[in-house]
Amino acid sequence: MLKKHIDTYYYIVRLFFILLGVVLASVGLEIFLIPNDIIDGGVVGISIMTSYLTNLPLGLFTFLLNVPFFILGYKQIGKTFAFLSAFSVVALSIGVSILKPIPGITHDILLASVFGGVILGIGVGLIIRNGGSLDGTEMVAIILDKRISFSIGEIVMFFNVFILTSAGFIFGWDRAMYSLITYFIEFKVIDIIVEGVDESKSVMIISDKHKDILSAINARLGRGVTILDGRGGYRGVQTNVLYTVVSRLEVSKLKRIVHDLDEKALVTIGNVEVAGKKYKKRAIH
Incomplete structure (x- = not known):
């Protein structure tokens, strides 16, 4: 409610x-x-x-x-x-x-x-x-x-x-x-x-529900996600970190996806320059 x-x-x-x-x-x-x-x-x-x-x-x-x-x-x-x-x-x-x-x-x-x-x-x-x-x-x-x-x-x-x-x-x-x-x-x-009509943003997400978040990003944004192995610096606990790159127009939707699945998730967003061939997202049908 x-x-x-x-x-x-x-x-x-x-x-x-x-x-x-x-x-x-x-x-x-x-x-x-x-x-x-x-x-x-x-x-x-x-x-x-x-x-x-x-x-x-x-x-x-x-x-x-x-x-x-x-x-x-x-x-x-x-x-x-x-x-x-x-x-x-x-x-x-x-x-x-x-x-x-x-x-x-x-x-x-x-x-x-x-x-x-x-x-x-x-x-x-x-x-x-x-x-x-x-x-x-x-x-x-x-x-x-x-x-x-x-x-x-x-x-x-x-x-x-x-x-x-x-x-x-x-x-x-x-x-x-x-x-x-x-x-x-x-x-x-x-x-x-x-912050730019088409600025690319790098996003890192730390969450216990990383599998659900990964699936949702793939399905709803069509963006690829990389899974990084991480370890907490204080307690030394193993964790998975999700890394993806999205356009500025997609940032708001991505934050809502993460928030809906895990309100306690840590999300960091930064500006990034994508070099080489432009990253592509698959078409969502």
Whole structure:
């Protein structure tokens, strides 16, 4: 019963911070970027351009264009991620619709690019850190990451170069270049909030239930796990240590897996650079 209450509290806190992130993202878009014809990357950027060309509400397109990715994310990544992402996008669609009548607070394009990028980056960072996503291209990148050697960050960058280039034909090349400035600022702020979009993390787990945890990591994350023989330095007791490498987006889920199986498990997480051929995870069917 206690565990159920803790889990409920945990998800309420996550939803709160996701909602806060959505508010900030909405402000960054409608108060700074869109009034100055500056776009974001990903599906939001496509939505901004489509809204401009059709004169239909931005919120409509941010929702409709993400629907296929919700379905894909639910089938390929997991229902929790898909639900939190759907919640984020629906809330963003409502947020930008509410803020639409409010005029932008600056028409200085450089100021709008910088402050819009910072505010949007904080918002998106909070959403990603708490397990959600505003961008269907990120879901595609996570899925493709299981099957090809390119990183999530590289795949997202490929999409965004195409999207920002398209903005040059619609809004003019000066606006496309300002959009690029915004994108890099946003990306850096996200990096500060969530320690990198595609940063690899090394994880060591010490637990008496190491076999169950190993099986769960294989089944639910598709990551390989190495079993190390260890000995306690104080009591000299033999123990098994699990070692694995995951992406930053998987850290939260891994911690929940370990916590659900053994609340007393010791988990250490550190940044790691993966050299050579990129580590691959098997596809989960």
